[in-house]
Each structure stands twice: as structure tokens, then as C-alpha cells.
Amino acid sequence: MMQGAHIPHEDLILYAMQALSEGETAAVRLHLEECKPCRDDLAAVSGDLALVALGVDQHPLPEGARQRFVDRISTATSATSQSEKKASVVAIDTGRPRRKAALWISWLATAALLVTAISLGLQVRSLNEELRRKSEEAAKQEAESSRAKQVLEVLTAPSAKRVLLTASKAKPAPTARAVYLAESGGLILQANDLEQLAQDKTYELWVIPANGQAPIPAGLFRPDAAGSASVVLPPLPKGVPAKAFGVTIEKAEGSATPTAPILLAGAVPTSGE
Amino acid sequence: MQPGWRSIEYGLAATNSRAPLMNEPPSNPGNESPRSIYRDSVHAAGAGDAQAGDELLLSRVKGNDQQAMTDLFDRYGSMVYSVALRVLNDPGQAEDVMQEIFFQIWRNPDSFVQGRGSMGAWLAVMARNRAIDALRRRKPTESVDDVVLASPTNLASEIERNSLMEKVRQVMKDLPSEQQNSVKLAFFEGLTHSEIAARTGDPLGTVKTRIRSALMSLRKAIET
Numbered sequence: 001m002m003q004g005a006h007i008p009h010e011d012l013i014l015y016a017m018q019a020l021s022e023g024e025t026a027a028v029r030l031h032l033e034e035c036k037p038c039r040d041d042l043a044a045v046s047g048d049l050a051l052v053a054l055g056v057d058q059h060p061l062p063e064g065a066r067q068r069f070v071d072r073i074s075t076a077t078s079a080t081s082q083s084e085k086k087a088s089v090v091a092i093d094t095g096r097p098r099r100k101a102a103l104w105i106s107w108l109a110t111a112a113l114l115v116t117a118i119s120l121g122l123q124v125r126s127l128n129e130e131l132r133r134k135s136e137e138a139a140k141q142e143a144e145s146s147r148a149k150q151v152l153e154v155l156t157a158p159s160a161k162r163v164l165l166t167a168s169k170a171k172p173a174p175t176a177r178a179v180y181l182a183e184s185g186g187l188i189l190q191a192n193d194l195e196q197l198a199q200d201k202t203y204e205l206w207v208i209p210a211n212g213q214a215p216i217p218a219g220l221f222r223p224d225a226a227g228s229a230s231v232v233l234p235p236l237p238k239g240v241p242a243k244a245f246g247v248t249i250e251k252a253e254g255s256a257t258p259t260a261p262i263l264l265a266g267a268v269p270t271s272g273e
Numbered sequence: 274m275q276p277g278w279r280s281i282e283y284g285l286a287a288t289n290s291r292a293p294l295m296n297e298p299p300s301n302p303g304n305e306s307p308r309s310i311y312r313d314s315v316h317a318a319g320a321g322d323a324q325a326g327d328e329l330l331l332s333r334v335k336g337n338d339q340q341a342m343t344d345l346f347d348r349y350g351s352m353v354y355s356v357a358l359r360v361l362n363d364p365g366q367a368e369d370v371m372q373e374i375f376f377q378i379w380r381n382p383d384s385f386v387q388g389r390g391s392m393g394a395w396l397a398v399m400a401r402n403r404a405i406d407a408l409r410r411r412k413p414t415e416s417v418d419d420v421v422l423a424s425p426t427n428l429a430s431e432i433e434r435n436s437l438m439e440k441v442r443q444v445m446k447d448l449p450s451e452q453q454n455s456v457k458l459a460f461f462e463g464l465t466h467s468e469i470a471a472r473t474g475d476p477l478g479t480v481k482t483r484i485r486s487a488l489m490s491l492r493k494a495i496e497t
Contacts, residue, residue, distance in 0.1 A: 010481035013488060018405060019465045043390070048488040050394035051495060052460050053401045054352070054434075055441035056359040061351055062368050069346055069372055073339055073379045 007031055007038050009045070016045045078123075174227070176264050178245045180207070185236035187218055189245075191264070194223035197249065204250045205231050206258050210241040210268075218245075220254045242268050327392040335382045342379050349393055350375065352434070353400040360404035360461050370403045393434065405463035437495070444494040445487075452487040455480055 007015075007028055014020045015028045032039050154160060176191035189205055197203070205218040219234035247264040248255075330348075333341035353374055358367035374396065377384055385395055445453060458464045458472065466484075470477045 010485045013484055014459070014466050014481065017459050018402065018463065019459045019469075021465060021467070045488070046398055047390065047394060048492050049401070049460065050391075050397045051437075051441050051491055052445070052456060052488070053356045053397035054394070054438050055445050056355050056461075057442075058351060058438065059355045059358055061354055061371075062364055065354070065368050065372070066343075066346065066350065069350070069375060070339070070343055072372065072376055073342055076376075076380065077337060077339060 006035065007041075009041060012038065012042050012045050013049075016042060016049055174264060176247060176266070178205075178266065180242055180245070180268070182241045183239060185238040185240065186233055187231065187236055188233065189219075189221075189231040191221070191223070191229045191247070192227060194227045194229055196227070197222060200252045201249055202252050202254065203229065203263070204248050204254055204258070205234070206246040206248065206262075207236065207240065207242050208244040208246060210243040215246065215258050216240070217254065217256065220250075244268060331382055331385065331392070334379065342375070345378070345392075346375050348431075349396050352393065353396050356397055356400035357404040357407075360401060360463070361408060366407055367404065370400065370407055374399050374403055401460065408463050440495060441491065444491050448487050448490060451475075452483045452490070455483040456487045459484055 011020065011024070011028065015025060018025070020028065032042065172193045174191065174193045174195065176189055179188045180186070187205075187207070191203070194203065202220045202222055204220050206215040207218045208215050216236065218236060219231040221229045221231050223229040244265060244267045246258060246262040246266075248258045248260070248262055250259055327345075327348075330341045330345050334345065350371060354367055354371040357370040358364060361367050361370070385392055445456075448456075454473070455469060458469045459466070464472065466477060466480050469475075469480045473480070475483075
């Protein structure tokens, strides 16, 4: 890099820009300590580089930057002056024998000490309060950050299962299963998920004859708390083939004919169930 | 004194009575080189009030005068921030760099040694160097912070500062694109000459020559 007794101008430029390797930088630094012409050249280069820096587009300071700086130097000044005050207080007590003539100085010193102590106490209290507030803010931010991290981990984990949920049915639909033996007129009905009824209402089961005759009432029933109900062997005529069965809601004493709508209905399968 | 702001008192004389470059004929009264005429003329034209203003403010800062420090901040804060922003391209980091530079001056006003040259120019170089340190996430470098500037230009005057900035911008724009790029990579992106050569594919010597040529062009243009 170096040629002859001095550092090439190009290398001084690179040195000023911190663009040399560590080894080269060390060599230049060593030479500069001994060589005034190179130091002068470096000073000129630095002037040129300042021009380059000054050529950047100018931007206004961020909002509040000035106030932040003013606050910072104010705080630093306050801390320094407090430290100096404390130091001066310590210096007062030299431990030398006190003379009567200087007794008032002791009182003044004591008063100054008290004032300083009070001032320091207030300052410490204020700083402690500030520290406590900052600590709380930091803890809060840390907690929020931790929670945000956890959320991100869950959302981005490859092993996470993704399931789409939709609104479920409001209530299961009522159903009933009937078993009917026409020859003996035997009928058993088991119903589930029935809605509760008012006291003056009842469910009524109907047998719809296959020959087209009017529906035959096959019993009244009310569901239990779970919505279940059953009708077992109601009095029915024998030998009446059924085409279907139905359930209606009727007044409490029942009805001779079904009242629309038919709440539940089921046709008898042609080949039996 | 803060680490990184160590003062090495070499070369101070160069800024008080600018020493000639190695390859420049020594100036002599009545027959000065164009460069020294430029520097002296700028100094004479404005240094008077404004330069004294910087020195006066700095001396008051040494006496813990917050208002003087705030005045310096008002005078150069935007410039320092802009340089740092150009390097870092991040307003938050740029402000950090800017705040730190001024706070160091507040805590240690002697970090700027009078006689090193224009305070504004010194701050501009500091801003660049600190921003590059931040960019590379390294500790502040010491040696290059001991910058001595042979550039007593009047930057304390806002009018003259703006005029100079505009002139520099124009000169930089007029440079060949290869020179502009080399300066950009070295000065604003903090690449070493080897890294620049690797990135551009140019020989090392070419990179150096381009940077030198760019600075020489800039110097000449400003001197005229």
C-alpha cells in the first residue's frame, strides 16, 4: 500500500472513510503519528469528505427530537450538579477542631446540609417514581411482546390443525320410531327431542289406515324433561293395516281428528322395516 | 473523556494555517495557490461572525450553558441528522446517532478541539462515521474520530451553508456515474475498497482512482 516515505493520497482517502482493512488502517495510523505532511494531507481529505457529507439532501429533525435532547442534557446537568453538591458537603466536614468563632459556619453548613439532603431526597423520590413507572411500562411491554410471540407461534406452527367452525343446529329435530303389528293392533312408539308443550296441549299419535279411512287416534302423550316420550300398546282395532303414522299437537283432552300441521309423519315401508 | 472520543493532538497546526498538500507547491504571501485562496477567501468572507459564533457557543458549553448547547443543536442538528439518515436510511437510528453526537459534545466539549477546522464540517464527518459504525454494528472507532479538517469554511452561517450544500449536490450530480457510485459505496454505505471492487467487478486500483478523482473534482469545483 505504502509507496516510498509517504502514504498515497488514495489510501489516505480510504483511511479517512474507514475503508481500509484492519491491517492497513493500523499501518496508516502508525505512519501518521510520525509524519506531519501525511497528517496535513489527511486533514485536507477530511475537509473534502465533509463536503461530500454536506451534499446530502437535508431533512427536518423528527418531531420531538429537539425536546428530547434538551431533556437529556437537563437531566445530565441536574445529576452532575447534585453530585457536586454532595461532594462539597462531604468536604465541609474536615474533622478539624472547631473554634468558637467559626461556630456559625457549622450551623450554616448544617443548614446547607439539610437543604441539600431535602433536595436530594426529593430528587431521589422523583427518580424512584420515574424508575418505578418505567419498570412497569417495561414489564407491560415485555408481557405484551411475549404474548404476541406466542400468538405468532401458534398461527405459524406447521403442526397446527386448522378447523373451520360453523353455527350448530339450534336444536335437534324431534323424531319418533313406531313399531306396529296390524294383526293384533299392537303399537309401540318411542319419540325423542320433542318440544315441551303448554299445559293445555298434548301430543297425539295417529294411525293412517291403508284403506283410506279416517286417521285413528292412537294415544295421547307428553314428553319428559329430556323431550322423550313413548306410547305402548294403545287400544286399537285389530287387523287394520296402516299406511302411515302421524303425530299432532292437540288440546289437552285430545281430539277425534288430527289438527294440522302434522308434526311428525312416517310412511310404512312396503317391505317392512 | 469518553471512549471513542479520545483526542490526539496531532495536526492541529494544519487547520490554523493550512499546510500544503504533499504535491502542492508551498503557498507564499502574494502568490497563493487557488486552493488556499479559496479557503482563505471563504474564511475571510464569513468566518468572522459565524465562525466566532461557533467558538463562542462552544466556550459557553464548556461552562455548562444549556442554552448555548441548544443553539449548537439548532444550528447543526438537522444537518447531522440528514447525514446519518443518508447512511442509515432509518429515521430512528439516525436520530440516535445525532442525539449521541450532540450529547457527547455536551458531556465533553473538548472532543471538538478548536483549530481542527469548521465545527459544522467536523460534525458532518462525525455524523457519517458514527452512522457507518451503527450500520456495521461495531464499536465507535477511535482513530478516525480524531478528525482534523483543513476546511475552515463558514458553515455556521445558514445561508452560506445552504449555498455550499447546493453547490456540492450539483457537483456530485455532474460526476461520472462510476465515480458517483464508488463514492456512494465507500462513503455512504461504508464498504471497504476491496468490497467495492468485488461488488463492481472493477480492479482495486480503479476503485481508488475513481474515489480520488471524485474528491478532486469536488474540491476544484468548490474552490472556483
